[in-house]
Amino acid sequence: MPDDASSMQESNKFRAILWELRIAIALVLICVYLSMATDHFLTTRNLINVLRQVSVNGLLSIGMTFIILTGGIDLSVGSMLAFGGVVTASFVSNAYKDVPSINPFHAICLGLLAGTVLGAVNGLVISKMRVTPFIMTLGMLSIARGMTYIYTNGMPITDLDKTFLQIGQGFFEPWGVRLLPWPVVIFLLAFAIAWVVLYRMKFGRYVYAVGGNARSARISGINVGFIIFMVYAISGFLCALAGVLLTARTSAGLPQAGVSYELDAIAAVVIGGTSMTGGKGPLIGTLLGVILIGVINSGLDQLSVSSYYQQVCKGLIIVGAVMLDYFQSDGER
Amino acid sequence: MPEKIQRRWPIDMDSMILAGILVAILAFMGFALGDSFFNIRNISSMVSQIPEFAFLAMGMGVAMITGGIDLSNVAAMNLSGIVLALCLTSSRLAGGVGIWGAILIGAVSALLVGVACGVFNGLSISRFGIPPIIATLGSMLFFSGLGVGITNGEGITGLPEQFTRLINMTIVELPPPFLFMLAVFVVMSILAPRLTTGKTLYMYGSSRVAALFTGLRIGKSLALGYALSGLFAAVSALILVGRTNSIKVGYGDTYQLQAILVVVLGGVNPDGGKGKFGNILVAVLILQILQNAFTLFMFTPYAKKLIWGGMLLAFMVVRTLLEKWSDRRKIRARMAQMAEGA
The missing domain is CATH 1.20.5 (Single alpha-helices involved in coiled-coils or other helix-helix interfaces)
Structure with a gap:
């Protein structure tokens, strides 16, 4: 009976679309619930605040997506963020006497360079020395954090340049219209560039190929070591950028900034549907995952749930997302 | 045979390097610090600090030999320590079965909690195919969240002194936890490469696909392996609670990285399949001596x-x-x- 078959096909198609949209649906449901449960959720001010908060995790998650796509992992994002942040802060601070204060733009470039170098070291050791990514980045987590503390002597760097703070606290105002906070604009810009790199350039295809099957990628002439080196360097750069934004937003270079941020970044990527074994996953999913986690965090804050339970909640979400992925791929088999 | 698998990495190279490092460090310490390092007080304080960390490292070793990792074992240690402390401080329990009964019940339930944590990890890894690093990262948050839920994030103190005295007494100048640790290391290094479960885990670590095709009972072995890691975490909780006379979520957080460091230092391949418990013990000693040296050098x-x-x-x-x-x-x-x- 052709009618039945086509309706079967229809319903399968419907289920597939539903599966593809699962994060978006979850996001909408949570937003609807929060706007009914709390008074302040559905206000422009709060929504912009949520966006501003997620932009830091968003930048980390973009880098993490690249890395997880190659089948690796980066546990050192929080520490690299802190290092990039304090290096920039030290150059724009009037109180920090050990280094001269310079033009904020140059200071930001130095901070970004510091983060990129750390990420590049990750990439170099992983691709050349064949050290397991999680061991290497676990070591870097500790090293970069130690460097941050030694650099700052464990004290926050305050009294930052006023124009520098604009990048974290100011608004993007084209033609006098107050549009979006700068961190959000920078995050969206970075996301757009990452999308182009991943889906409209050779490099992106190679990233997917390396994660899908490193050996066949090598045989088809891809320089696997270089791709792996690059994704870690990119992650380092984005971490430092996030560190700069966070420093400007909080008006201080905090050596303890970004502790356990790697959890949020991994969670966003995994929720977004990127496979932990690499080679599979949409970048747009990461964007939704980042927003989902941001909304949940802000919602739990507004429902005044203690921060420990927020951690538990995040842990369950990560494990749940991976399990869902498992059941789905099981169904495909 | 796992013996053969290990032989690919020259058997005595790791052990010899480690022993060499240990001797070199001891010689350096003797030269640089002399009596301020080699005195009874310093050495006995080191000996009392080693066991709780050594057990965590052993659990991590089991997980890493399978090619996995256990990021949750410090959280599991805290959780079972909290259960132990609750049993010990409960006046109703002590009134019902006496203080020694309460200690026994507390210890047993702490060990059970540790095993349960491990089984939870093992099942989520083997049954649901979650990568170990994600599974144990999630369960770390989960266990420490449970701990905070039970204690409200506050510390538990004021344990009966019978318990602390039991942990801190000495037999021929050595505390019982240290002797117990040595015994467990000996047992583990003899049994791990010989028992079926141990062999299965070594094989699974060296080649997942090959192990699947040989029809080994991987799910069961993995669950047992992580259960062992949880059990060791609970043992380490008993020692920690006895030594510090208190427990709180967040105790021993720094052990997590150090445990991984020690296991890697002990020659366990993070990709799995290789590693000896004797070497882990030597690595633990090295780390403890260095730790001590850092303190002495300020x-x-x-x-x-x-x-x-x-x-x-x-x-x-x-x-x-x-x-x-x-x-x-x-x-x-x-x-x-x-x-x-x-």
Whole structure:
């Protein structure tokens, strides 16, 4: 009976679309619930605040997506963020006497360079020395954090340049219209560039190929070591950028900034549907995952749930997302 | 046979390097610090600090031999320590079964909690195919969240002194936890490569696919392996609670990185399949002596972090280079043979 078959096909198609949209649906449901449960959720001010908060995790998650796509992992994002942040802060601070204060733009470039170098070291050791990514980045987590503390002597760097703070606290105002906070604009810009790199350039295809099957990628002439080196360097750069934004937003270079941020970044990527074994996953999913986690965090804050339970909640979400992925791929088999 | 698998990495190379490092460090300490290091008080304080960490490292070793990792074992240690402390401080329990009964019940339930944590990890890894790093990262949050839920994040103190005295007494100048730790290390290094479960885990670590096709009971073995890791975490909780006379979520957080460092230092391959418990013990001793030296030299805690991370990486890099070098030597020997044959 052709009618039945086509309706079967229809319903399968419907289920597939539903599966593809699962994060978006979850996001909408949570937003609807929060706007009914709390008074302040559905206000422009709060929504912009949520966006501003997620932009830091968003930048980390973009880098993490690249890395997880190659089948690796980066546990050192929080520490690299802190290092990039304090290096920039030290150059724009009037109180920090050990280094001269310079033009904020140059200071930001130095901070970004510091983060990129750390990420590049990750990439170099992983691709050349064949050290397991999680061991290497676990070591870097500790090293970069130690460097941050030694650099700052464990004290926050305050009294930052006023124009520098604009990048974290100011608004993007084209033609006098107050549009979006700068961190959000920078995050969206970075996301757009990452999308182009991943889906409209050779490099992106190679990233997917390396994660899908490193050996066949090598045989088809891809320089696997270089791709792996690059994704870690990119992650380092984005971490430092996030560190700069966070420093400007909080008006201080905090050596303890970004502790356990790697959890949020991994969670966003995994929720977004990127496979932990690499080679599979949409970048747009990461964007939704980042927003989902941001909304949940802000919602739990507004429902005044203690921060420990927020951690538990995040842990369950990560494990749940991976399990869902498992059941789905099981169904495909 | 796992014996054969291990032999690919020259058996005594790791042990010899480690023993060499240990002797060199001891000699350096004797030279640089002399009596301020080699005195009874310093050594006995080190001996009392080693066991709780050694058990965590052993659990981590089991997980890493399977090619996995257990990021949740410090959280599991805290959770079982909390259960123990609750049993010990409950006046109703002590009134019902006496203080020794309460200690027994507390210890048993702490061990059960540890095993349950481990089984939870093992099942989520083997049944649901969650990568170990994600599964244990999630369960770490989960366990410490449970701990906070039970205690509200506050510490539990005021344990009965019978318990602390039991943990801190000495037999011939050595505390019982230390002797127990030595015994467990001996048992583990003898049994792990010989029991079926141990062999299965070594094989699973060295090649997942091959192990699947040989029809080994991987799910069961993995659950047992992680349960063992949880059990060790609980033992370490007993020692920690006895030694510090209190427990709180967040105790021993720094052990997590150090446990991984020690296991890697002890020659366990993070990709799985290789590793000996005797070497882990030597690595634990090395780390403890260095820790002690940093304190005596009065390093800042910030520098410590840097040094641990640097050591972890340096050791991994040296190992890889050595492995590459020995591979190259093998190939060269083979080529020489072939040339002779021709």
